[in-house]
Amino acid sequence: MPVLExxxxxxxxGGLIATNGVSMTIDKGARxxxxxxxxxxxxxxxxxxxxxxxxxxxxxxxxGRNITALPPHQRVRRGMARTFQINQLxxxxxxxxxxxxxxxxxxxLGSDWWRLVGTRNEVTREIADTVERFRLADxxxxxxxxxxxxxxxxxxxxxxxxxxxxxxxxxxxAAGVPEAxxxxxxxxxxxxxxxxxxxxxxxxxxxxxxxxxxxxxxxNGGLFVEGKPEEVARDERVKAVxxxxxxxx
Amino acid sequence: MxxxxxxxxxxxxxxxxWSPLEIAFWLFAFATIWLFPGKHLILTETAILAxxxxxxxxxxxxxxxxxxxxxxxxGLAGYFSGSVAKYGLxxxxxxxxxxxxxxxxxxxxxxSFLVLRGSDLTRLMVTLGVALxxxxxxxxxxxxxxxxxxxxxxxxxxxxxxxxxxxxGHTGYIYSLIxxxxxxxxARRIVYSPFGLSLRALKGNPLRAAAIGIPVxxxxxxxxxxxxxxxxxxxxxxxxxxxxxxxxxxSLERSADLLLVLIIGGTGYLYGGLIGAVIYKxxxxxxxxxxxxxxxxxxxxxxxxIVLVGRERVEEWTAAMRAxxxxxxxxxxxxxxxxxxxxEQR
Numbered sequence: 001m002p003v004l005e006x007x008x009x010x011x012x013x014g015g016l017i018a019t020n021g022v023s024m025t026i027d028k029g030a031r032x033x034x035x036x037x038x039x040x041x042x043x044x045x046x047x048x049x050x051x052x053x054x055x056x057x058x059x060x061x062x063x064g065r066n067i068t069a070l071p072p073h074q075r076v077r078r079g080m081a082r083t084f085q086i087n088q089l090x091x092x093x094x095x096x097x098x099x100x101x102x103x104x105x106x107x108x109l110g111s112d113w114w115r116l117v118g119t120r121n122e123v124t125r126e127i128a129d130t131v132e133r134f135r136l137a138d139x140x141x142x143x144x145x146x147x148x149x150x151x152x153x154x155x156x157x158x159x160x161x162x163x164x165x166x167x168x169x170x171x172x173x174a175a176g177v178p179e180a181x182x183x184x185x186x187x188x189x190x191x192x193x194x195x196x197x198x199x200x201x202x203x204x205x206x207x208x209x210x211x212x213x214x215x216x217x218x219x220n221g222g223l224f225v226e227g228k229p230e231e232v233a234r235d236e237r238v239k240a241v242x243x244x245x246x247x248x249x
Numbered sequence: 250m251x252x253x254x255x256x257x258x259x260x261x262x263x264x265x266x267w268s269p270l271e272i273a274f275w276l277f278a279f280a281t282i283w284l285f286p287g288k289h290l291i292l293t294e295t296a297i298l299a300x301x302x303x304x305x306x307x308x309x310x311x312x313x314x315x316x317x318x319x320x321x322x323x324g325l326a327g328y329f330s331g332s333v334a335k336y337g338l339x340x341x342x343x344x345x346x347x348x349x350x351x352x353x354x355x356x357x358x359x360x361s362f363l364v365l366r367g368s369d370l371t372r373l374m375v376t377l378g379v380a381l382x383x384x385x386x387x388x389x390x391x392x393x394x395x396x397x398x399x400x401x402x403x404x405x406x407x408x409x410x411x412x413x414x415x416x417x418g419h420t421g422y423i424y425s426l427i428x429x430x431x432x433x434x435x436a437r438r439i440v441y442s443p444f445g446l447s448l449r450a451l452k453g454n455p456l457r458a459a460a461i462g463i464p465v466x467x468x469x470x471x472x473x474x475x476x477x478x479x480x481x482x483x484x485x486x487x488x489x490x491x492x493x494x495x496x497x498x499x500s501l502e503r504s505a506d507l508l509l510v511l512i513i514g515g516t517g518y519l520y521g522g523l524i525g526a527v528i529y530k531x532x533x534x535x536x537x538x539x540x541x542x543x544x545x546x547x548x549x550x551x552x553x554x555i556v557l558v559g560r561e562r563v564e565e566w567t568a569a570m571r572a573x574x575x576x577x578x579x580x581x582x583x584x585x586x587x588x589x590x591x592x593e594q595r
Binding site: 050051052071072073074076077081082084088089090091092093096097098100101102104105106109110111112113114115116119121124125127128131132137140141159160162163 | 251253254257258260261262264265438439441442443444445446447449450453454456457458459460461462463464465467468471
């Protein structure tokens, strides 16, 4: 059964068609990559999937249930989390507070207004696991705004992991990550349990082809080609519109 | 437990602990009961203004909702508490106070849906609009509210049936101070809870807050309702301590003054409203004694001076002090929490 399915998904901004009848399925446990030239509508598609934008037409099915009308936070509660291409962080909070927040929300403690933060051991333990895994322990008490970019990027990814999704949407996760942390980050993504499905948006073709077991190519808002990496790599039309010589090299 | 987890747990335990400065603040506040018996009337006004400002700080400083209409809740509850006393519906002030807070909270809940969307400017206009409408309603139904003459013949019974309000305002001050302290405790608890943390998160970045599963709108509705309730308690206190209520409880000036108080005191660390109220009231009192007619000129002057010097610089100067207030210190309320945490570590 597919984890995620879109049916003729469409998004118009006035006269501009940003997403043009996209019907795609993402299978459980897949390592699915979404590629396409700049302006192809990749980020719009992610925003539709996560509920930031409402589609003009079409529907989105998560785990067999229609979630087209659900607000973003309820999609998160159903196990869909994302990272942002441009960091979206809580600049006034520390990494510790940020991660603690995500963990508290997931455990349903977020509306708890009487207990103090951190009085529950399961929360503390999870925060510790996450900051250690993403090597944020040394900066966990600093305001996020004061962190170097690389650390902020790690926090961006860590925050999505802290939601423990079974469907993770990664919007150019490696963009701007320093080389030293890059390998580590990719290893962390690769080490995700097999039952976690990943949809990766990425420009870096080496990364896409080493990671993905399925690739969708988006051009002008529409689904252009979809298939296994070797099929996509061989596809003449894809080469023509997008990949060019990159693949021959 | 790993060392990092241990550190996190002890840090979080420490975070909400009472600092010596905070304890000193409240000890001094209660000491004023004996230190300045002749000043109880203005101190009562100050305590009420502080509670009112605290209510605005909860939404402005923590959830980022700016409002020019807190007077709506203040005034509604003011009239409500006056009316229930006048018509003998609830004679006991504490009960009437709680009922008034609930009525104001109900109005807050209903109107909260208006502030969910939109920019700061639309929020200013919408909240202002609600307060203006309420003001005109109170004016129109003068048979209930007394109109321009105010609500006359309000007789407030003794507190808990024991303590009568006196002409010097001693009872009124002690009563107001205790109510302020209890509301402060609640606000402090809220701010250090996971709920309070989520407010600060959605203030900073609502897009991401929703993306980690925070129901942004529901949280805003909740804090707006709580804030309205507290503003209502402040309004009820004013009516109860003065045995009077007039149209100015709903005026724009009252909401605007409140923003001024928070600008003086600063937002987002709970004491801003309290300190701001003290400075504002005593500045007003002092300037009015110098130039009774033109005191607002000097209030305006102070405001302009603060803006010129810059919030940031004032914050810089007071950063160390505020870090000390928030961060370090003795244990009072957080102690049981701390003990629990350390016993689990063993």
